[in-house]
Amino acid sequence: MPERVDGRRRRGDRRRRTLLDATLQVIGRDGLAAVTQRAVAAEAELPPSAVYYYFPTLDDLVTAALVDVNDRFLAELAALPDGDDALRAIAVATVESTRGRRVEVLAELELWMLATRRETLRGEVDRWNAGLRDAAARLTDDPCAIDALVAVLNGYYWQAVTSSRFGVEQLEAILRHVTGDRRTQD
């Protein structure tokens, strides 16, 4: 059943999404401090007052945008194939997600900074860590290696955005090193 919805609501939801995307773009490009009613509205090509129609306060906008980007990252992580190629798949996906979407990754990182100060966002950090741990647990059973993998992946996101010169091969080699898979690279 296609669930006949109000045409007005449908368009409204689209504008809501546009605002969310614009917010992520602003955060990733200019940082959290640059998120203002005017800046987001300009990025979304919407009148400034639209912001406060869809979100009670600017803070709610930011929170919603960050939950949104977390959702997408975790969905991507969870969708990765299991089995033999799991390690390479994680390496490829991680490198891909930082190469093509630098802005989103930067926004995601700013979420964490914010989450350390906002009690309400703490849950999002836990979700991220749990998702990452699940992915790491597919590569090894050694709990210590899992810890190391989670740290490596977190560190990778960090370095990729700041110094950005890691390739797939390098990351894959590191992951293999940590999991104890001493197979050499071609």
Next chain:
Amino acid sequence: MPERVDGRRRRGDRRRRTLLDATLQVIGRDGLAAVTQRAVAAEAELPPSAVYYYFPTLDDLVTAALVDVNDRFLAELAALPDGDDALRAIAVATVESTRGRRVEVLAELELWMLATRRETLRGEVDRWNAGLRDAAARLTDDPCAIDALVAVLNGYYWQAVTSSRFGVEQLEAILRHVTGDRRTQD
């Protein structure tokens, strides 16, 4: 030779330092967005106009503060003992520096976010990575392991500040795992 200096300049330098410390405190506590002339002045218990006497713009203040915290972290890293206990020393120092100085670590992390957008701060990130790599290179010769160690340590700072539940033993075990030292923990 004690280098007889102008008493006015001496007091001025002290106020400069006070402003730098206050800035780091504000950044660590409330984030980069909270750094305003009034907020920093209040934190330093100085009149607002003092800020613009010592720093041309707010941006210069922030930059100076972040270079400052980088200096201190790197000095600490470089001062770590070499030799047999190097690994444990790094683990202990890393955990210590995140436990006792959460605010400074948070400020340091914000440097990175800023550095990705500010060309002038790019050098500071390179300094940090080089320092970290030097420390890691004392633990192993395997270049792949060094990469892994740098990523792990970066990831650790990240996790320590956001989820904060890593102990010395856990970090030490991870480092040993990555360096290939399979010695069991007591």
Next chain:
DNA sequence: TATGTTGTGGAGCAAACGCTCAACAAGTGG
């Protein structure tokens, strides 16, 4: 003491800020 240098801080301006509001357009159901 007189003269120059350095440090100090309150007042305040122009711009940008978060946010409210009241008027209006667009769509829905009868």
Next chain:
DNA sequence: CCACTTGTTGAGCGTTTGCTCCACAACATA
């Protein structure tokens, strides 16, 4: 057509922002 709901918007309020300015205090040199 009609009420009714929902979406949309420009004007603008009170506040805060980054930053300037200028009168003046503190100190150094002579």
